[in-house]
Amino acid sequence: MRIIDIIEKKKKGESLTEKEIKFFIDGVMDGSIEDYQTSALLMAIYFKGMDIDETTWLTKYMVESGEILDLSKISDNIVDKHSTGGVGDKITLMFLPLMAASGIYTAKLSGRGLGHTGGTIDKLESIPNFRTDLSIKEFKERVKKHHTAIAAQTLSLAPADGKLYALRDVTSTVDIIPLIASSVVSKKIASGANHIILDVKYGSGAFLKTAKEAEKLSQVMVEVGKRLDRNICAVISSMNQPLGRAVGNSVEIQEVIEFLKGNMEPDLKEITFTLCQKAFEKTGKIKTKKEAEKYLEDIINSGKALEKFKEIVASQSGDISIIDDYSKLPQSSIKYEVKAKKDGFVKNIDALKIAKACKNLGAGRDKKADKIDYSAGIYLTQKYSEPVKKGETIAVIYTNKKSAVKEAESMIIDAFEIAEEKPKKQSLIYKIIG
Ligand code: URA
Numbered sequence: 252m253r254i255i256d257i258i259e260k261k262k263k264g265e266s267l268t269e270k271e272i273k274f275f276i277d278g279v280m281d282g283s284i285e286d287y288q289t290s291a292l293l294m295a296i297y298f299k300g301m302d303i304d305e306t307t308w309l310t311k312y313m314v315e316s317g318e319i320l321d322l323s324k325i326s327d328n329i330v331d332k333h334s335t336g337g338v339g340d341k342i343t344l345m346f347l348p349l350m351a352a353s354g355i356y357t358a359k360l361s362g363r364g365l366g367h368t369g370g371t372i373d374k375l376e377s378i379p380n381f382r383t384d385l386s387i388k389e390f391k392e393r394v395k396k397h398h399t400a401i402a403a404q405t406l407s408l409a410p411a412d413g414k415l416y417a418l419r420d421v422t423s424t425v426d427i428i429p430l431i432a433s434s435v436v437s438k439k440i441a442s443g444a445n446h447i448i449l450d451v452k453y454g455s456g457a458f459l460k461t462a463k464e465a466e467k468l469s470q471v472m473v474e475v476g477k478r479l480d481r482n483i484c485a486v487i488s489s490m491n492q493p494l495g496r497a498v499g500n501s502v503e504i505q506e507v508i509e510f511l512k513g514n515m516e517p518d519l520k521e522i523t524f525t526l527c528q529k530a531f532e533k534t535g536k537i538k539t540k541k542e543a544e545k546y547l548e549d550i551i552n553s554g555k556a557l558e559k560f561k562e563i564v565a566s567q568s569g570d571i572s573i574i575d576d577y578s579k580l581p582q583s584s585i586k587y588e589v590k591a592k593k594d595g596f597v598k599n600i601d602a603l604k605i606a607k608a609c610k611n612l613g614a615g616r617d618k619k620a621d622k623i624d625y626s627a628g629i630y631l632t633q634k635y636s637e638p639v640k641k642g643e644t645i646a647v648i649y650t651n652k653k654s655a656v657k658e659a660e661s662m663i664i665d666a667f668e669i670a671e672e673k674p675k676k677q678s679l680i681y682k683i684i685g
Contacts (some may be wrong), residue, residue: 269308313411454602455604
């Protein structure tokens with residue numbers, strides 16, 4: 252078999268066989284296929300696509316390219332959750348303690364952010380001393396003892412994805428459904444969970460801009476997951492506006508703690524509770540939405556969920572005093588209030604514009620090696636459908652970069668759409684697949 256023939260075949264739009272896909276992944280891993288040949292095949296896939304069989308084989312051999320976590324000694328019911336990423340997306344940090352407090356095991360490997368705002372690992376690392384560099388052994392021990400652990404994605408799981416993703420990133424071949432689906436699902440399968448809940452976002456602050464594209468990606472991911480024997484579903488929701496009020500790193504940690512103390516922003520509650528409910532349904536713990544909601548409210552109101560969060564932070568060496576004293580989290584030297592330019596109601600807050608402003612304030616990175624400022628961020632004091640008055644505060648900027656404040660202010664003002672009429676409340680969830 253020769254890679255050039257495989258490239259030629261895909262270039263003509265033909266389907267690849269299982270053997271050809273295995274040959275490709277093996278060659279990527281042992282170095283016998285050069286990066287320029289891999290890039291050429293990725294570009295051919297970008298233009299000609301892959302059918303569901305090819306996508307499933309690609310996922311399977313990406314999983315088999317590295318270690319597969321075996322968590323079966325801990326439980327037969329291990330849940331994992333994955334978000335395709337958004338602005339102010341802190342849902343994992345509420346999902347994990349809620350699951351653990353419900354007696355459901357979750358094992359979460361997560362990424363650092365590349366782009367406008369931090370990833371879940373960056374947010375956690377804003378907690379002083381919090382360790383995300385757990386070895387596989389340490390990770391498993393914590394899952395067993397505390398029902399959950401969260402660590403930075405290791406290179407030993409689905410390493411073929413790491414290699415392909417690095418090339419996709421620099422050859423403009425990221426945004427194509429079969430490659431996204433195989434990348435996401437391979438990492439989830441290699442992480443050892445048997446129940447996978449996908450949180451798929453669309454909108455200005457998401458990777459996919461329309462609900463239809465998100466639906467197509469979800470259908471492919473769910474089908475591939477099922478074919479590879481996983482109990483998988485996808486919750487599709489809008490990311491046109493930031494989730495919650497806080498966007499950044501340590502500001503988001505504060506919002507998570509407030510949520511677990513019972514001060515739940517409605518949008519965060521809707522998404523978190525829906526994902527938890529799907530996990531309850533999949534593991535057979537609770538069947539109906541209503542019962543799930545009551546159960547979740549009880550574990551929050553009784554303080555159990557917050558206790559679990561504290562336990563997780565302590566088990567990963569984080570400073571638990573931040574839970575009652577937010578001043579122990581990284582603090583910015585500048586706090587600047589952005590004022591409304593007119594009266595009305597918030598009709599939209601463009602998530603992408605807020606994310607870009609946040610990045611300029613220091614909260615995101617361009618390159619993997621860039622350092623981020625954990626204290627930088629934006630807090631939206633006014634959100635969708637809330638009233639605003641000219642001259643009153645609509646958002647607060649946190650930063651250490653004095654030179655970035657004015658530009659961030661105009662980006663925030665530009666992100667806010669203010670209407671005369673109060674817009675109607677709407678559900679963020681578009682569809683659930685699987
Ligand atoms: N997230 C992933 O993990 N992989 C992709 O290809 C895109 C988003």
